[in-house]
Amino acid sequence: MAATAVTPGTRVGRLSVPGISARVAAAGIIALAVFLLPLFLEEFQNNQITRAPVYAIIGLSMNVLMGHLGQISLGHQAFVGLGAFVSGFVATELGLSFYLAMPIAGLFGAFSAFLLGLVALRLRGLYLALITLAYGAVAEESLFNIRALTRGGEGMPAPRPAEFQSDRAYLYLSLIVLILVLVIDWRLVKSKAGRAILAIRHDERVAATMGVNVTFYKTLAFMISGFLAGMAGSLFAHWQQTVVSNDFVLDVALTWVFMTVVGGLGSRAGVVIGASFFALFPFIMEALPLIPDTWHDDVPRWVPLIGAGLLLTTLILYPGGIGQQLLPVRRWLAGGPFREHKKDRKRKKQKAVEPTAPVPQELVHPPAEELPTEEAPAPAADRATVQDGPPAEPPPEAAAGDGQPLGTPKRGLLRRGFRRKGA
């Protein structure tokens, strides 16, 4: 492992070869395990575990709203369910291909979220939560009871695409979509839009004074969340192959909220794990000989209770959720130390901040999801230029002679990197 004294967030470049190999191997093993598992399972098992990637996508969609933007969504079934019904409808009634149905479902989800987003521009906190609850209820009772969509209660058929007919194949499809969504979320957070959204979460006014168009980015966040939710709904629909409104009731929507919170708001990995756990719990109970066979039928009914219990435990004891617990692992994978060095821990204890920040926050978040590694692995040459001293010729008006500015005084320090000056 790395022999150098590493500070948190060290660049990958400082690690030794064994250090890098260990990390690559670890990540590789996990990825391989996930991808090879379906080959060894029975078809009906593959069918069951497909719930996990679907829930994971739902969780990631909720994470955009609750984790990144910091708003609460108690009516997410309005987006997911809509996506599911639309996808089934488009595939069955309109005869379009699944590969069109899914994005269309996403667009409908985005639109539905857009409408809610309009309301969210004016409301906040508890009152917004209430409105999202009511919105979900309206979707449940009005939207998902439309005869044309539900075929009079029978359910809308949602056939799988020819290429992914079997359970195993469909599971792989779901995993692929999940990876796609993970990439989208990764790009979002790293980019200007993601940062703007995070800034809004922290404080809208401050974000505005940094030049963030709050209205635009709030709406964008809602739409992205809705789009992902709609896609998840479509995936769900074609997994079940029939869409019924009972799949999108209030209890289910609340379970999604719980699994996202338990996963850890703002943490992709945590949310995926949390969602998978909630999705797979009955499956795990059955597959592993932990409980007597006679209890197996009851297990699905235990899920909400266990979910609620985990939620309360998370909120009360481990507010960062699974994501918080994963922090050492993620830090290690990104090239940092696994355990904090004693001196860092001591320094952190001294500068401990109160749990309730002076600026009002929404739900609790674990520390930054993104470890501050370079955007794209920059060649060493680039880094050298940054750490080098001032540029070749100092700017003409540098009045650095008049007294020392704070910090390291260097002549002609602020070179014309600023856009306004001499750009």
Add this chain to the structure above:
Amino acid sequence: MLSSIVNGLINGTIYGLVAIGLVLVYKGARVFNFAQGEFGTVAVFVAWILNTDPPGLPMWLAILAGLAAATMFGLLVERLVVRPLSTSPGVNLLVATAGVAIAAISIQLLLGEAEARVLNPLVAGEGITVAGIPVRPQQMIMIGMLGVVALFLYLFFTRTSVGLAVLATSQDPLATNLSGINTKRISALVWGMAALLGGVAGLLQGPVTVFFPGFMTATVLLPAFTGAVLGGMTSLPGAFVGGLLVGVAQDVGSQVIPEAVTGSAELTVFALLLLVLLIRPQGLLGKEA
């Protein structure tokens, strides 16, 4: 039209009762209590279990047991969930109460099946007819209770020193604590009262409709919240009035909205909630936005 209004008012009484409980918790703890409905369902389940054979206790006894169960549930929630989260942002507690509600509903589902059952009313009989709408004795009791509860709480908050202490605690817990009031006991009192109230609401509603696990949360909670917001989350008389208004609005809404559209009740409630929050967020009688 008149019969519609009367029907709406009668339906609205239960919303008003639950809304009062919601406002009580908000005044006392600054939080939206998503578990308020379940205080009622718990009371109903306990009463039903005790009333049916075995053990077949008389209804009035079963009711008292149900109320006791609801109150204990409320105190338990306060001790285990509310107090640890009192320092976290308010939205955490909101989600936590939703968790409590879901937990309660799943326990109900585990202990019994998801069937609809009937709770025997305290007073059987035909009742009277008002403007063409039949009003059963149970519902008359409910209306009476609504008035009594509203009056009692109003006096509690305005005339008693304990009530004042509750208000002080919710506005500034630290200062109140420092002035010698035991805020922990106040908190327990608030939640105990809210749970008791929720239990009363549930027990009154149980015989009127059928009951099933989570029925209060599924059918009453959202309209009750709307009623509380409409009346003003800090106003008890507001909750009373707001609940009734929501009942009326629902009935009028289902007349106005065409048959083909399902869920007219939910649509009306949503529209009403949205209108209130956008136009007059402090509600009709409330003081803060």
Add this chain to the structure above:
Amino acid sequence: MAQLLEVRNVSIRFGGLQALQGVDMDVGEWEIVGLIGPNGAGKTTFFNCLTGIYKPNTGTVKYRGKDITRAPTHKRVKLGMGRTWQNLGVSRDLSVIQNMLIAQHAHVPYGPLSGLSGSPISFNEERKLRRDAEEILEFLGLSEVRDEIAGNLSYGTLKLIDLGMALATDPEILLLDEPTSGMGPDEAHKLGDTLRFLRDSLDLTILMIEHHVPLVVGVCDYVYVLNFGQILTRGEPAEVQRHPEVIAAYLGAEDEDGAA
């Protein structure tokens, strides 16, 4: 010398409280102007009106002659208004460099969706942004804490980061809200030098809310005094310091048990 900021007759009322009444102010290019006054006088409210967080009931705010009274905040930033915050605009959950990148938002040339798809343009721009941000951090002596989570740092450091974030918005005029609060006399003195340096080398104009009298006297070209939402007096620092009503306002506020 152009007139950067021209404020006429700005008034704003919140419920029963008249927070600002008939406030006039002029800030010329490259001036360092101070805004002083007892607590609760309305200074931060005034800043909020300038940056568009509040829209005044009456009056106009003009920037380089352009009426921006009703313009949304993020547009004013693009025009060149940067500000710091009394309670600090730093996100404590994020690292210092992430905060700086957020602050550069207005000047990121690629659009939101381009960033999402990870186009090469956005990669390049991100690298440039980082370099600019790191440069500001270096100037302020904050390079070491670049990757630290802001919440772990001391108040004084956070104040500097806040200043850095305001600089990162690449402003023409910098609105500073009590930049020396929490600082000792030496640091405050150094801040004065920094401000002068910024004005000289970056052609910045500075308007600052301050309580620290030596700083105001030493650095400001011109001072406005706000009391109970109205401009009490204005002038060069030395005159204002001696003005009897100003002295009364500060001392009076202490006697009266402090209105807010």
